[in-house]
Amino acid sequence: MTRAFYTRDVNDSLKDWAQDACHAVLKADIEAWTALPVEASFRRFFRVSTGRGSLVAMHAPPEREDTAQFVRIGELFKTQGIGVPVIHAADTKRGFALMEDLGEDTLERAYERGEAERGINLALDTILRIQGVQDDEGSIPDYTAERFEMELGIFSEWFLGGLLGIDAPSWYSELARHLVKSATEQPKCPLHRDFHCRNLLITPTGGLGVVDFQDALVGPVTYDLASLLGDCYYEFAEAEVNAALESYYEDAQKLGILRISERAQFRRCFDLMVIQRQLKAVGIFARLWLRDGRRSHLVSIEPVLVRLAKLCRNYAATSALARSIQENWLSEAIAKTARLVQ
Numbered sequence: 001m002t003r004a005f006y007t008r009d010v011n012d013s014l015k016d017w018a019q020d021a022c023h024a025v026l027k028a029d030i031e032a033w034t035a036l037p038v039e040a041s042f043r044r045f046f047r048v049s050t051g052r053g054s055l056v057a058m059h060a061p062p063e064r065e066d067t068a069q070f071v072r073i074g075e076l077f078k079t080q081g082i083g084v085p086v087i088h089a090a091d092t093k094r095g096f097a098l099m100e101d102l103g104e105d106t107l108e109r110a111y112e113r114g115e116a117e118r119g120i121n122l123a124l125d126t127i128l129r130i131q132g133v134q135d136d137e138g139s140i141p142d143y144t145a146e147r148f149e150m151e152l153g154i155f156s157e158w159f160l161g162g163l164l165g166i167d168a169p170s171w172y173s174e175l176a177r178h179l180v181k182s183a184t185e186q187p188k189c190p191l192h193r194d195f196h197c198r199n200l201l202i203t204p205t206g207g208l209g210v211v212d213f214q215d216a217l218v219g220p221v222t223y224d225l226a227s228l229l230g231d232c233y234y235e236f237a238e239a240e241v242n243a244a245l246e247s248y249y250e251d252a253q254k255l256g257i258l259r260i261s262e263r264a265q266f267r268r269c270f271d272l273m274v275i276q277r278q279l280k281a282v283g284i285f286a287r288l289w290l291r292d293g294r295r296s297h298l299v300s301i302e303p304v305l306v307r308l309a310k311l312c313r314n315y316a317a318t319s320a321l322a323r324s325i326q327e328n329w330l331s332e333a334i335a336k337t338a339r340l341v342q
Helices: 012-026 067-079 107-112 116-131 145-164 172-184 223-229 238-255 263-290 298-312 316-337
Strands: 032-035 044-050 053-059 087-091 096-100 188-191 200-202 208-210 217-220
Touching: 012 044, 012 053, 012 087, 012 096, 067 087, 067 096, 107 116, 107 200, 116 188, 116 200, 116 208, 116 223, 116 238, 145 172, 145 263, 145 316, 172 217, 172 263, 172 316, 223 238, 223 263, 238 263, 263 298, 263 316, 298 316
Parallel strands: none
Antiparallel strands: 032 044, 044 053, 053 096, 087 096, 188 217, 200 208
């Protein structure tokens, strides 16, 4: 038997469990483990290589993550034509799973090599598929106003208070109410909820692979669109955003998903959703460093704030946010993170 190589991050129990599961699926032994990049969760992913192909093993600490929900949503999405990985085996009590390997060709890589149009088209088609998911068993919870409020609080607590050491301005609570109202008044549909370029892959067969789907909710129709086109890790040209929104608008209207008749109203809902998501993201990026000691996302704070300020200038309700970013917070954030991101 070939002696397997393990990275330092592999849990011993996961090694033993995955070896048995891999042998059952591929009839082969694991020869090597490779840690895969992770986003803002506590889950860890590893590519397990064998002489007969590769799979991906997941360890999700049970006290932090709900692996049973991961399996439920994965199976639901898979049966309805969404490109999530096949889950071959899972131990939900211990937070282990062994699944199909979708490869490494993320949309982030595709964008960088000039294939943004192809990636966007694949992603728009998948958004419509997700929005049309029939959840007869009620596996997908609702995106509540309380959850939106909590997420906007991440920005004020961790970015403003934690990173910059200042209190949220008096107008921030009113802004948060405005954003929550816009979100909760939109038509509702199933959402992936973290639909950005690092969670989407072009598979070897040319389709779109989708990962990090376990936090799916039923919520605002523009949410995944805002995740895609207001991506924190890649900035699209305005013409690309406009073309994608027009394409989605036409298709979603035909399918009866959108139910927003005015294009201007649709664009406003989309823009405010981007603002909500990017505020939450900046707060999470700061929290990853301050709470978890992970500086990986600090580099993204500056470009997201720049794009936020630009977008917020378009609406009276968000103009104070634009001014604060431009006049105070951006320079402070750059100063606070300069040494850390080197």
